[in-house]
Amino acid sequence: xxxxxxxxxxxxxxxxxxxxxKAAKLxxxxxxxxxxxxxxxxxxxxxxxxxxxxxxxxIPLKLPAHKAGLKQIEKAAKVIAAQLLENTFxxxxxxxxxxxxxxxxxxxxxxIEAFQTHFFQSRAGSHQPASIKTTWEKxxxxxxxxxxxxxxxxxxxxxxxAIYATVQSTTANSRxxxxxxxxxxxxxxxxxxxxxxxxxxxxxxYGNSKTQIRQLPTDEAILSAYHRIPNPAWKFVYGIxxxxxxxxxxxxxxxxAMLTNGNPEAAIEVxxxxxxxxxxxxxxxPEWVDKFNLRTVTLPTINTDLTQTTLQLVGQQVTxxxxxxNLPFAPYDLRHAWAVRTIHMGLPDTVSARMMGHSVxxxxxxxxxxxxxRDQSAAVRAALGKSSS
Numbered sequence: 001x002x003x004x005x006x007x008x009x010x011x012x013x014x015x016x017x018x019x020x021x022k023a024a025k026l027x028x029x030x031x032x033x034x035x036x037x038x039x040x041x042x043x044x045x046x047x048x049x050x051x052x053x054x055x056x057x058x059i060p061l062k063l064p065a066h067k068a069g070l071k072q073i074e075k076a077a078k079v080i081a082a083q084l085l086e087n088t089f090x091x092x093x094x095x096x097x098x099x100x101x102x103x104x105x106x107x108x109x110x111x112i113e114a115f116q117t118h119f120f121q122s123r124a125g126s127h128q129p130a131s132i133k134t135t136w137e138k139x140x141x142x143x144x145x146x147x148x149x150x151x152x153x154x155x156x157x158x159x160x161x162a163i164y165a166t167v168q169s170t171t172a173n174s175r176x177x178x179x180x181x182x183x184x185x186x187x188x189x190x191x192x193x194x195x196x197x198x199x200x201x202x203x204x205x206y207g208n209s210k211t212q213i214r215q216l217p218t219d220e221a222i223l224s225a226y227h228r229i230p231n232p233a234w235k236f237v238y239g240i241x242x243x244x245x246x247x248x249x250x251x252x253x254x255x256x257a258m259l260t261n262g263n264p265e266a267a268i269e270v271x272x273x274x275x276x277x278x279x280x281x282x283x284x285x286p287e288w289v290d291k292f293n294l295r296t297v298t299l300p301t302i303n304t305d306l307t308q309t310t311l312q313l314v315g316q317q318v319t320x321x322x323x324x325x326n327l328p329f330a331p332y333d334l335r336h337a338w339a340v341r342t343i344h345m346g347l348p349d350t351v352s353a354r355m356m357g358h359s360v361x362x363x364x365x366x367x368x369x370x371x372x373x374r375d376q377s378a379a380v381r382a383a384l385g386k387s388s389s
Contacts, residue, residue, distance in 0.1 A: 013067070014037075027081060028081055035065045037065050038063075039077055040059070042057075043056075096192055108148060119186075130310065131274065133306075150166050160194075164195075167180055167184060217328070217329045225328055241334045242338070244268060244282075244283055246270070247332075249311040250274050250275075253304070259295050260296075266294075274357070277357070284345065339352060339366075
């Protein structure tokens, strides 16, 4: 029965169709809501519902309220009635933004295009559009392209099979494997495609072990390498990263007012447009502010207009300059060394994590080795102090 107020040219046809459905005892009725057609009937509880028995619900087919839409919904009613009779009805085919894609048999390219639209629309209110764009281009696009290529090479593969093949084509125990799993898991969730084996089981042991194995530069090595850089602007970049533990691109998106006005705390503000948004950072060591002449802000002239470039491309220029100057370690080594320095100096992990712009969980996982050693050392000192008193 129509639910919208007023008559509609198709209402008489809807009534006739409902009479046919009732005569066939399909247990479903068509309803018009505005310009859309849906089905209503006694249906199993939706996923996550606390109800245990079937009850009256609407299937949001949202087919257009015209003659062609009526033909489609009549076919759908017969299919759904058969599924209900055979106990094979699955709400996943009718819920969420991807349900329509399944009903029309959209190909993988169309599904990925819809996923991209959903990715950006679901983050439309974010204050970090540049970061979102970078995440999409760096963490999703490469693996979605790989998935498309594998699906094209193996047309007999189901989507889950193509996803598993894509994951297994990446290097085991690597960051690329982990990022691939995250991207394709999000795609599968969007498409309501169940995966028999969770992708997280393919992650391997990439994680904190990589940071632990890395030979971080000593303070002496950091100071020594600074003098290898001939360009004052790139010396500033190096010094800021060493003293504040910044990501490559963050150097170019900071408020340095407290440095330039001589404030003794010399904190800097990483701006909202960066990967993890606004956060304040203090120097460790404070004396490095003067040692690296950081109160005179001198940045290299590179394109930082995020309508023309990305945070990733800005960061890549820093990595390239480190290589050009033949520095003995990578930019991120300075960031890791800063983090470990704050651990040894007793800065609370919550504060350090906030200044690094990531969660406490990530901080503790990444720097677990040094945090554990610090806490054990403190416990031993406390125990020895009690025994001697």
